[in-house]
Amino acid sequence: MSYQMPKGTQDILPKDISKWHQLEDLIKQFCYVYDYQEIRTPMFEHTNVFKRGNDSSDMVNKEMYTFTLNNSSTSLTLRPEGTAGVVRSFVENKMYGESDLPVKLYYVGPQFRHERPQKGRQRIFHQFGVEVLGAKNPLLDVETIALGWSFISALGLKDLKVCINTLGDDETRSAYREALQEHFKNDIEHMCGDCKRRYSQNPLRILDCKVDHDLEIMKTAPKMSDYLTKASKDYFEQVLAGLDALDIPYEVDDRLVRGLDYYTHTVFEVVSVNEQMGSQSTVFAGGRYDGLVEYFGGPEMSGIGWAMGMERLILACEGEGIELGEQAALDAYVICLNEQASLAAFKVVTMLRAAGYRSDMDYLNRSFKAQFKSVDRKQAKIAILVGEKVLEDGMITIKKIEDKTQIEVNMEDVVDHMDQLFEDDHDHHEE
């Protein structure tokens, strides 16, 4: 009989929307300054855009909202992440040919994952992400991180740290893969089910297993850094040098491998260390991907990008006591003291609105007292009283809440008087 929203979804209510507006505005500013352009891709794509080859991630294998409609055999999937759709679009629209390279893009929008909800994790959540396609330059790895880092710094967030690592190139990865498989060969039988699966699919992920974390065999595992090719090592060092140059603090974490299988070279996570974040503390994370553009049928081009969880960003701000979004006060609230005068009151509000004053009035024929309470609640700067007098000679009362002064004016002149009052106000502020 009663309806409720699906598990893991949430309404963003008017009382909270100004937080989102503020964040979105700031995102646009930063992306503008960094010369990134917004792209909006579909909320759903063909399933194979997300489910590619031998992807071993839970996100792709267990958490996607996949559906087939009517008699169609087409399988569609609600996007669980932003990168795949953006790269698909980049290739499909041949952006690799018509624009200056690299193409620098950003997106903001909902993502869908069928996970068990908890703090900082919803089934529909919002990500702000950037992707830079068509150039492989360590400075771009640094630039994207700098964009995110300066954005969250501008918000005032402090309890954050950048964890970074490199996965090297294909040569590095396959050599390291083999080394890991060799290393775990005799012990994999005694390790957890996930690790057994990872052993053949993506042995790198064994390293950040929480279950088997303390096994001796984990501690003696070969290190990625020993298998990096010269080129990969140089690349990573240049990335770190870039971060140093911009004074972005970081920690190299050689266990960091990330969940998505397409990453190569640089991978990073920016996590909040604020205790109020709960266990989902990654605010934004990403990395470089060498094979994706080609996978989607484009030329051999590298890309780098990251995604930021907006809900987590809000949590992080709340955790650090950063106030987001303030409700702007009303300029004028029109009180109608007489039902017969309501049309006149309505005209007054309309005039005020036409002049750009944020105004409202009572629509419930409430008592005088109740209407005045609305003035307080809505923090209106001006109360305008429309009574039976307006029917006789068109006179209404304008009351300035701040100092309780009031004047009687003809309703036709209400905008002029408002202009005057707000003019005075400005003078006051400038003094």
Add this chain to the structure above:
RNA sequence: GCGGACGUGGUGAAGUGGUUAACACAACUGGUUGUGGUCCAGUCAUGCGAGGGUUCGAUCCCCUUCGUUCGCCCCA
């Protein structure tokens, strides 16, 4: 997918196997205050997530289910 906690009016939140489900805030109405923010009075859950069961009788006991929340896993 696994585990813990929880689910009472707009909100916060008491409560008990048995005729009227505290209290506070908010809201609304009336009075008072020069036309509001003070103060006073009144009104506001046939219902205690939903569906079963036990019982003479359940919001309080049992089962199921839905949902919330926190953790694991995973990830942004």
